[in-house]
Amino acid sequence: MAFIRTFSSIYFLTLASDAIVFFNPFSPTSSIKNFKPQLHLALSHIRLNTQLAFSPCPLTVHYPHDDKIISLCKKNLHREALKAFDIFQKCSSSPLKSVTYTHLINACSSLRSLEHGRKIHRHMLTCNYQPDMILQNHILSMYGKCGSLKEARNMFDSMPLKNVVSWTSMISGYSRYGEEDNAITLYVQMLRSGHIPDHFTFGSIVKSCSGLDDFKLARQLHAHVLKSEFGADLIAQNALISMYTKFSQMADAINVFSRIIIKDLISWGSMIAGFSQLGYELEALCHFREMLSQSVYQPNEFVFGSAFSACSKLLEPDCGRQIHGLCIKFGLGSDLFAGCSLCDMYAKCGFLESARTVFYHIEKPDLVAWNAIIAGFASVSNAKESSSFFSQMRHTGLVPNDVTVLSLLCACSEPVMLNHGIQVHSYIVKMGFNLDIPVCNSLLSMYSKCSNLNDALQVFEDIGNKADIVSWNTLLTACLQQNQAGEVLRLTKLMFASRIKPDHVTLTNVLVSSGQIASYEVGSQIHCFIMKSGLNLDISVSNALINMYTKCGSLECARKMFDSIGNPDIISWSSLIVGYAQAGCGKEAFELFRTMRGLGVKPNEITFVGILTACSHIGMVEEGLKLYRTMQEDYRISPTKEHCSCMVDLLARAGCLDVAEDFIKQMPFVPDVVVWKTLLAACKVHGNLEVGKRAAENVLKIDPSNSAAVVMLCNIHASSGHWKDFARLRSSMRRMDVGKVPGQSWIEIKDKVHVFLAEDNLHPERGKIYTMLEELMLQILDDGCDPLQMVS
Numbered sequence: 058m059a060f061i062r063t064f065s066s067i068y069f070l071t072l073a074s075d076a077i078v079f080f081n082p083f084s085p086t087s088s089i090k091n092f093k094p095q096l097h098l099a100l101s102h103i104r105l106n107t108q109l110a111f112s113p114c115p116l117t118v119h120y121p122h123d124d125k126i127i128s129l130c131k132k133n134l135h136r137e138a139l140k141a142f143d144i145f146q147k148c149s150s151s152p153l154k155s156v157t158y159t160h161l162i163n164a165c166s167s168l169r170s171l172e173h174g175r176k177i178h179r180h181m182l183t184c185n186y187q188p189d190m191i192l193q194n195h196i197l198s199m200y201g202k203c204g205s206l207k208e209a210r211n212m213f214d215s216m217p218l219k220n221v222v223s224w225t226s227m228i229s230g231y232s233r234y235g236e237e238d239n240a241i242t243l244y245v246q247m248l249r250s251g252h253i254p255d256h257f258t259f260g261s262i263v264k265s266c267s268g269l270d271d272f273k274l275a276r277q278l279h280a281h282v283l284k285s286e287f288g289a290d291l292i293a294q295n296a297l298i299s300m301y302t303k304f305s306q307m308a309d310a311i312n313v314f315s316r317i318i319i320k321d322l323i324s325w326g327s328m329i330a331g332f333s334q335l336g337y338e339l340e341a342l343c344h345f346r347e348m349l350s351q352s353v354y355q356p357n358e359f360v361f362g363s364a365f366s367a368c369s370k371l372l373e374p375d376c377g378r379q380i381h382g383l384c385i386k387f388g389l390g391s392d393l394f395a396g397c398s399l400c401d402m403y404a405k406c407g408f409l410e411s412a413r414t415v416f417y418h419i420e421k422p423d424l425v426a427w428n429a430i431i432a433g434f435a436s437v438s439n440a441k442e443s444s445s446f447f448s449q450m451r452h453t454g455l456v457p458n459d460v461t462v463l464s465l466l467c468a469c470s471e472p473v474m475l476n477h478g479i480q481v482h483s484y485i486v487k488m489g490f491n492l493d494i495p496v497c498n499s500l501l502s503m504y505s506k507c508s509n510l511n512d513a514l515q516v517f518e519d520i521g522n523k524a525d526i527v528s529w530n531t532l533l534t535a536c537l538q539q540n541q542a543g544e545v546l547r548l549t550k551l552m553f554a555s556r557i558k559p560d561h562v563t564l565t566n567v568l569v570s571s572g573q574i575a576s577y578e579v580g581s582q583i584h585c586f587i588m589k590s591g592l593n594l595d596i597s598v599s600n601a602l603i604n605m606y607t608k609c610g611s612l613e614c615a616r617k618m619f620d621s622i623g624n625p626d627i628i629s630w631s632s633l634i635v636g637y638a639q640a641g642c643g644k645e646a647f648e649l650f651r652t653m654r655g656l657g658v659k660p661n662e663i664t665f666v667g668i669l670t671a672c673s674h675i676g677m678v679e680e681g682l683k684l685y686r687t688m689q690e691d692y693r694i695s696p697t698k699e700h701c702s703c704m705v706d707l708l709a710r711a712g713c714l715d716v717a718e719d720f721i722k723q724m725p726f727v728p729d730v731v732v733w734k735t736l737l738a739a740c741k742v743h744g745n746l747e748v749g750k751r752a753a754e755n756v757l758k759i760d761p762s763n764s765a766a767v768v769m770l771c772n773i774h775a776s777s778g779h780w781k782d783f784a785r786l787r788s789s790m791r792r793m794d795v796g797k798v799p800g801q802s803w804i805e806i807k808d809k810v811h812v813f814l815a816e817d818n819l820h821p822e823r824g825k826i827y828t829m830l831e832e833l834m835l836q837i838l839d840d841g842c843d844p845l846q847m848v849s
Contacts, residue, residue: 123157135164139173146176152184155192162195171203194222201230219250225258232265240265241274256290263296267303275300295323302331307340322354330363338367342376355387358394365398374406381415391420397429404433409442424450428460435468440477443468459493466499475507494520498527505535526557533566542570546579561595568601572608580605581614600628607636612645627661635667643675662694669703673710681707696725702732709739714748730759737766741773749773 126145129138142161145153153161158181165174178196181188188196193216200209213219213227224247231240244262247254254262259282266275278300282293294317301310314320314328325348332341345364348354356364361384368377381390381399389395396419403412416422416430427450434442443465450457462485469478482500490496497520504513517524517532529552536544549567552559559567564583571580584602587594594602599622606615619625619633630653637646650668653660660668665688672681685704688694701724708717717736721728733755740749749770756766774780820826 123154126153126157127160130160130164133167135168138164139168139170142173142177146180150184152181152186155189158186158188159192159195162192162199166195166199166202169203171200171205174199174203175208190216190218190220190223194220194226197223198226198229201226201233204234206230206234206236219252221252221255221258224250224252225255225261228258228265229261232261232268235268237265237268241269254285254287256287256292259285259287259290259293260296263293263300267300272304272306275304289318291317291319291321291324295321295327298324298327298331302327302335305335307331307335307337322357322360325354326357326360326363329360329367333363333367333370336370338371341367342371345380349383356383358389358392361389361392361395362398365395365402369398369402369405372406374403374408377402377406391418393419393421393423393426396422397426400426400430401433401436404430405436407437409434409437409439424455424458424461427453427455428458428464431461432464432467435464438468438471438474440465440468440474444477457488459490459496462488462490462496463499466496466503469503470506472507475509478503478507491519494523494525494528497523498525498531501528501531501535505531505538508539510535510539510541522555524555524557526560526563529557530560530562530566533563537566537570540573542573545570546576561598564592564595564598565601568598568605572601572605575609577606577609577611580609596622596626596629600626600632603629603632603636607632607640610640612636612640612642627658627664630658631661631663631667634664635670638667638671638674641674643671643677646671660688660692662697662700665694666699666703669700669707673703673707676711678707678711678713698726698729698732701728702735705732706735706739709736710742712739712743714740714743714745718748718751728755730756730763733759734766734769737769741769744773746773746779 126138126141129135129141138161158177161177162174165171165177174196193212197209197212197216200206200212209227209230213223216223224243228240228243228247231237231243240262244254244258244265247258259278263275263278263282266278279297282288282297287293294313297313298310301307301313310328310331314324317324325344329341329344329348332338332344341363345356345360345367348356348360361380364380365377368374368380377399384390384392384395384399396415399415400412403409403415412430412433416426419426422430427446431443431446431450434446447457447461447465450461462481465481466478468474469481481503485491485496485500491500497516500516501513504510504516513532513535517528520528529548533545533548533552536542536548545566549559549563552563564587567583568580571577571583580602587598599618602618603615606612606618615633615636619629622629630649634646634649634653637643637649646668650660650664650671653664665684668684669681672678672684681704685696685700688700689696701720705717705721708714708720714736717739721732721736724732733752737749737752737756740746740752750773753766753770756763760766
């Protein structure tokens with residue numbers, strides 16, 4: 058590095074191999090000849106990108122001028138300005154100007170360069186430079202924007218004088234990085250110190266309130282904003298709109314929005330995003346159209362993203378295409394953010410080729426964009442395409458994250474996709490994502506939906522003590538879907554032992570399982586647990602309690618539970634109606650149905666299954682036929698297989714077997730085994746051999762191994778005296794090794810369910826059981842009763 062300066066005399070300074078040499082040509086002891094090597098070395102350093110500068114005085118090294126750094130900062134060449142500072146601070150401990158420091162600190166804020174920010178601040182301290190309050194505020198803001206809240210607070214506390222900017226910078230830092238409680242506390246301290254908040258303060262503190270689950274505090278802050286002189290300021294108003302949308306209070310957000318005289322792009326964008334996120338998709342699109350009609354602001358990529366999201370949820374691809382055209386018109390056709398939402402919209406609406414085309418038009422798609430297209434195809438269970446995009450993404454060098462693998466697992470949610478799911482599982486283990494609880498929970502869900510309960514249990518065991526409430530609920534739901542009610546109850550006991558607090562999903566699963574095995578004791582214990590724990594009865598839990606009590610035969614408890622619900626929904630009504638109907642209480646079911654309709658509650662498919670079952674049990678054929686027509690004509694409910702089974706049962710029980718058979722032939726879909734078996738059972742009761750024979754033949758066409766149909770047909774032949782046909786069928790049953798499925802019953806003793814089959818010899822305590830049965834038989838005989846007559 059060489060510096061040359063001409064003043065009253067000339068000095069040459071060369072830095073060669075860290076040696077400093079000064080030469081004065083006018084000194085009598087100096088010799089040009091002796092200086093040539095040093096001069097040659099100095100010139101070499103100049104040629105090697107060393108800098109030439111001018112020192113303000115003799116023997117003083119000159120550093121980059123303040124104006125140079127300021128000029129770079131004004132041109133937004135922040136990195137170059139920081140490099141210039143690095144060169145300067147290596148050569149001097151002298152301070153820069155205050156304005157230079159301010160520009161440098163702002164450059165660190167823009168680049169989020171905490172390292173350089175610390176270096177510049179440390180340089181001030183080393184030079185014993187005392188920054189004024191304005192510069193201190195810039196340093197404070199820099200630390201806050203760079204995420205070093207501890208250093209920001211130290212700076213804030215060390216300031217002898219503070220103004221509203223100081224308080225706002227600190228509050229903004231807390232708000233930006235999720236420390237909302239500290240932001241609120243500091244805001245209160247600011248008010249007590251006598252400082253008056255401005256619109257920037259309100260914007261930051263309202264944003265902090267959005268992150269807290271305290272709507273009462275939100276109202277108080279809104280009132281404080283209105284009372285201040287900045288109540289009508291756009292920054293504060295936009296922050297209030299964003300806060301209310303995050304609290305799902307769109308009515309309040311609309312109220313604030315409507316009072317803004319001149320709305321900006323943030324105002325419109327916040328409202329459109331709020332409507333789209335909270336399920337008011339039509340309102341979001343209406344506001345989008347209104348914004349365009351005013352022709353004041355051009356929508357940005359975030360507004361388009363919200364509009365595409367609304368179209369996606371409404372499954373309105375035509376509307377989405379029109380907005381896509383506008384997006385291209387405004388020059389955002391290849392934008393990353395808008396493109397992600399657009400890909401998702403096209404994929405969810407089934408336009409997979411359009412989604413693919415949009416994605417390939419995005420300039421330099423990042424990981425978020427790849428995740429969006431993978432998730433879009435995964436949402437329609439297209440595992441093949443999701444895997445293809447996943448492979449392409451890996452070839453670009455991007456490293457997948459947990460969102461990527463979650464989407465891949467979502468695509469493998471059907472049994473036919475199990476092999477894809479196993480491959481994704483292997484990749485997850487290889488990359489170490491199996492340590493992430495949400496990923497493990499998705500694996501549980503994937504195996505559960507693919508009906509692979511054993512692998513789901515293995516994944517759950519691998520999670521171990523890290524299992525959360527989602528893990529437990531996923532496994533309980535899987536067991537319930539596989540009709541493993543006993544396993545649900547066993548796992549629930551383990552869950553309670555692990556001290557995981559159950560939620561409404563857990564309680565619903567347990568209650569449904571209790572109803573499936575008619576375990577009144579377990580169901581009532583869960584009910585007591587809910588009441589003692591002070592848990593709020595979710596409507597789904599209340600409905601599960603009604604369902605459990607009806608299946609356990611306790612209609613009185615079911616009715617009490619129903620009456621305790623303040624505003625029962627259609628599931629509540631339907632559960633009780635079905636319960637009454639299945640218990641043979643047809644009159645009670647009809648009374649409840651009339652009450653429901655009188656209150657204006659619209660029945661659904663399950664309601665009509667219940668009321669038609671009630672008609673069947675009490676023989677109300679005409680009323681049942683009328684309700685069947687009402688269901689289709691008045692409520693526009695298409696008949697399902699369950700409705701048709703009820704109607705067949707209604708007609709068959711009443712002895713109208715030919716009418717029931719004609720009804721089956723006119724059904725809008727192919728009759729299943731249940732419908733034909735219903736008719737077959739009625740034929741046995743009424744002794745109709747011809748219809749019964751046709752019903753049995755249709756059952757065996759659908760399910761050749763169905764033993765129940767053959768057994769019932771044998772019984773019909775026997776009761777009709779057709780012994781030859783009876784013998785032929787019995788012989789055929791022996792030849793085909795078809796036997797009657799044994800009856801099954803169970804009893805619950807001391808929290809343990811004992812299951813019995815007819816002529817069971819497998820129970821571990823069968824000896825004691827049969828001994829007790831023999832004693833009971835002897836007592837019956839001693840009392841003069843005939844056991845055969847009692848059974849018949």
